[in-house]
Amino acid sequence: MQDAGPLLEMLRSICGDSAVLTGADMAGYASDWRDMFHGKPLCVLRPANTAEVAKSVVACVGAGVGIVPQGGNTGLAGGATPDDSGRQVVISLDRMTAIRRIDSIGMTVELEAGVILQTAKEAAAAENRLLPISLAAEGSARIGGLIATNAGGVDVLRYGMTRGLVLGLEVVLPDGQVLHRLRHLRKDNAGYDLKQLFIGSEGSLGIITAAVLRLVPLPRHRTTALISVPDIAAAVRLYARAQDDIGEALSAFELISGDGLALVATHMGQEAPVKGADWYLLIEAGSSLPGLRTAMETLMEAAFEEGWATDGVLAESEAQADGLWSLRESLTEAEGKAGGAIKHDLSVPIPEIADFLQETGKMLRSMVPEARLNIFGHLGDGNLHYNVMNVAKADSARVNTAVHDMVARYNGSISAEHGLGQYRTAEWARLATPPEHDLTHRIKRALDPMGVMNPGKVVPLHD
Ligand code: FAD
Ligand code: MLT
Ligand code: ZN
Numbered sequence: 001m002q003d004a005g006p007l008l009e010m011l012r013s014i015c016g017d018s019a020v021l022t023g024a025d026m027a028g029y030a031s032d033w034r035d036m037f038h039g040k041p042l043c044v045l046r047p048a049n050t051a052e053v054a055k056s057v058v059a060c061v062g063a064g065v066g067i068v069p070q071g072g073n074t075g076l077a078g079g080a081t082p083d084d085s086g087r088q089v090v091i092s093l094d095r096m097t098a099i100r101r102i103d104s105i106g107m108t109v110e111l112e113a114g115v116i117l118q119t120a121k122e123a124a125a126a127e128n129r130l131l132p133i134s135l136a137a138e139g140s141a142r143i144g145g146l147i148a149t150n151a152g153g154v155d156v157l158r159y160g161m162t163r164g165l166v167l168g169l170e171v172v173l174p175d176g177q178v179l180h181r182l183r184h185l186r187k188d189n190a191g192y193d194l195k196q197l198f199i200g201s202e203g204s205l206g207i208i209t210a211a212v213l214r215l216v217p218l219p220r221h222r223t224t225a226l227i228s229v230p231d232i233a234a235a236v237r238l239y240a241r242a243q244d245d246i247g248e249a250l251s252a253f254e255l256i257s258g259d260g261l262a263l264v265a266t267h268m269g270q271e272a273p274v275k276g277a278d279w280y281l282l283i284e285a286g287s288s289l290p291g292l293r294t295a296m297e298t299l300m301e302a303a304f305e306e307g308w309a310t311d312g313v314l315a316e317s318e319a320q321a322d323g324l325w326s327l328r329e330s331l332t333e334a335e336g337k338a339g340g341a342i343k344h345d346l347s348v349p350i351p352e353i354a355d356f357l358q359e360t361g362k363m364l365r366s367m368v369p370e371a372r373l374n375i376f377g378h379l380g381d382g383n384l385h386y387n388v389m390n391v392a393k394a395d396s397a398r399v400n401t402a403v404h405d406m407v408a409r410y411n412g413s414i415s416a417e418h419g420l421g422q423y424r425t426a427e428w429a430r431l432a433t434p435p436e437h438d439l440t441h442r443i444k445r446a447l448d449p450m451g452v453m454n455p456g457k458v459v460p461l462h463d
Contacts, residue, residue, distance in 0.1 A: 004042050004086075007063040011045055011089075014055045019046045019095070029090050032081050033074055033140075034336060037422060039082035041068070044090040050170060050178060050209040053091065057207065057452075058176035060089050066455040067091055067174075069203035071145025072116065074137035076343065077421025079149070079202040079457050088455070091207060093144045099123050100210075107215040108167060108184045113144025113208050120213075129215040132159035134252075136329035144208040150200030152417030154328070157380035158251040158286075159216065161417070162199065168212035169195040174205070174448040182212050197447065202419045203454040205447045219286030222251075223296045224321035227303060227312035228277035232354040234308035235281055238299075239350070239380060241308075242283060245299045249292060252284040253380030260331050260376045267337040268330045273323075275311035281379070282328050284321075328376070331385075335374050341387035342396050343423075346407045347416035350382045357384075360406045364388065367402060368395055383416035404431065420458050429460045437463060 012020050021029070021044040029044045031037060042065055047053045060067050066088040070080040082088035096114035103109075104127040111120055117131075117138040124131045133146060135153035145151075147169070151162045159165070168183040181195060198206050229235045235255060242250050258278045264270050272280065283299075285292050296314060303309035315321035335341050348356045357375070364371050371391050377384040391399055404414045404427050420428050429437070444451075444459045455461060 007059060007065065008043060010059045011043065011056055014059060015045060015047050015052045019048065019052075020044075021046065026090070029070060029073065029092055030082065032078055034076070034340070036340075037078035037081035038084070039068075039088070040084040040086050041082045041088055041090045042086055044092055046092050046095045048095050050172065053172045053207055053209055054176045054178055056089075056091060057172055057174065061174065061176070061450060061452050065089055065452075067207070067452055068454050069093070069144070069148065069207045071113065071142035071148070072137065072140040074141045075145065075149060075421060076345070076418045077202075077415070077423040079419055079421030079454065080145070081422065083456065093142060093207075093209070096209065102127050102129070102215075103184060104129055104215075106184055107217075108212055109215055110168075110182060110184065110210065110212045111143055112210050113142065113147075115143045117141050117143065117146060124215050125218055128218050130218045131213060132165065132216050133162055136332060143211055143213075147199055147208055147211055148201060148203050149419045150417075152378065152381065152383065154252045154254055154378060156378060156417075157253055158248065163196070165214045166195060166199055166211060167214055169198060169208060170210040171195075171198050171206040171208050174450065174453050178209075179206070182210060184212050186214070197443070200419065202421060202458045204444065204458040205453060217288055220288045221290060221292050222284060222286040222321065223292045224282070224284045224315040224324055225296055225300060225312055226272065226274055226324045226327070227281045227283065227300065228274045228310045229279045229281055229308060230277065230310055232279060232357055235279055235379060236350060236353060237306070238281065238303050238308045241302055242299055245302070246285045246292075246295050249285040249287040249295070250283070250380070251286050252282065253378070254282040254328055255375070255377055255379035255384070256280045256282065256328060256331065257373065257375045259372065260334075260374045261327060263334040263338050263374060264327055264330045267334040270327055270330060272327055273313050277310055282324060331374065331376050335387060335389070339389065341374055341389045342391055342399055344386040344388070344400070344403050344407075344414070345383070345416050345418040346386055346403070346412055346414055347381065347383045348407065348410040348412035350379070352410055353379070353382065353384070356406065356410050356412075360386070360403060363402060363406065364399065368399060371399070381416070400427065422457055425456065425458060425460050429463055
């Protein structure tokens with residue numbers, strides 16, 4: 001930008017001098033946490049309230065610069081990283097951290113977009129309520145980012161994606177208007193459900209400043225098991241049996257590969273307390289009613305009898321359950337320490353997972369024999385993190401394309417939960433149908449005609 005001075009001055013007058021970061025102070029906001037995406041923002045703005053966000057948006061639009069909303073910056077698709085043009089302003093919500101109200105009877109929480117998930121969960125738990133979003137980044141991810149990505153995680157099986165928890169939203173629109181719909185209502189069919197446009201839109205249609213989320217009763221009991229399984233077909237059969245035996249109390253059914261746990265052992269120093277296998281399942285159930293442990297024991301007995309399990313451990317204490325989860329939650333960090341991966345966040349129909357893995361593995365072995373796989377994910381949602389390691393940079397695009405083509409053949413999704421950001425937008429554009437392109441561009445143009453909101457994210461710039 002030729003002269004950023006007047007805009008910076010205006011933003012300082014709106015938000016205060018200390019809320020406008022430039023130079024080296026922007027470092028933590030200019031790249032993603034994995035250090036894969038790097039940008040050069042014009043400045044980073046840290047407004048304190050919705051009015052400041054709205055005025056800042058108007059100022060940025062007036063100056064013709066792009067706006068990149070940012071929460072905890074834990075996203076895995078580069079959605080919160082600006083480009084390197086020096087013509088984009090990062091608006092971080094990290095100062096808007098008020099939990100305004102918890103209604104333990106109506107089971108709702110109203111909170112600002114910058115509240116960290118773990119903080120919100122702790123506040124809900126103090127009222128004997130659960131905010132049912134669980135992911136390894138919950139100590140850093142913020143409510144606005146979770147809603148903007150429609151985050152998934154390990155509890156989706158029971159509680160659904162973030163979208164299903166959002167009862168009300170406050171959003172600053174690209175023209176500076178504020179859509180204020182912070183209703184604590186479970187039922188509201190008065191017209192179009194406008195908030196849905198912003199959930200999962202990754203900051204491309206507006207800036208979420210506050211939300212009302214649904215809570216559920218905090219389960220008093222949980223039971224957690226780690227099971228070694230011989231193959232994927234056995235894992236899928238065990239999943240069906242778990243649905244029969246544990247029913248709605250089943251909250252997590254996570255798949256981890258033997259290679260993944262080996263990475264955790266090597267790079268994080270954590271060993272699994274079960275015999276080695278090609279695949280492992282981490283299964284959890286939670287309820288306020290007793291009897292869960294018996295149900296899990298029955299499931300495990302059936303698994304051994306049917307030959308679906310070769311070893312297993314049922315956590316005897318909360319600490320042991322946390323230890324089992326730590327293995328699962330360390331996979332991403334271990335993968336990073338081992339040199340990173342071409343990440344795929346795919347979903348395919350659950351009964352077809354075994355065929356998908358076999359066919360894709362065979363294809364990759366013939367394409368890049370030296371590639372190594374770190375496969376894990378939310379088997380109960382049909383969502384696999386199919387991460388391909390040890391691939392030369394020159395081969396990474398064709399590996400990515402080949403995996404996505406296979407996903408398309410299985411009628412799956414190339415982004416089950418992480419979103420498109422800047423990482424997957426071109427692949428979405430390659431695979432989407434003409435009506436999907438058309439509708440996506442019409443929605444973007446209708447809400448953001450100037451194209452100022454997170455340019456190039458989700459909606460391709462040139463299509
Ligand atoms: P950011 O990274 O800051 O932003 C993400 C996107 O949302 C960007 O496009 C940004 O522009 C937009 N955005 C942020 N705030 C706002 C706002 N207030 N208004 C409008 N747009 C906004 N994700 C899962 O779904 N499931 C998982 O299991 C999971 N596990 C993870 C584990 C680890 C170790 C890590 C590092 C990440 C994981 N993630 C997972 C990804 C990430 O945590 C989620 O995508 C999360 O929702 C991002 O929240 P955030 O506040 O960090 O958002
Ligand atoms: C997970 O399930 O742990 C996450 O989505 C993180 C990842 O894919 O690396
Ligand atoms: Zn995940």
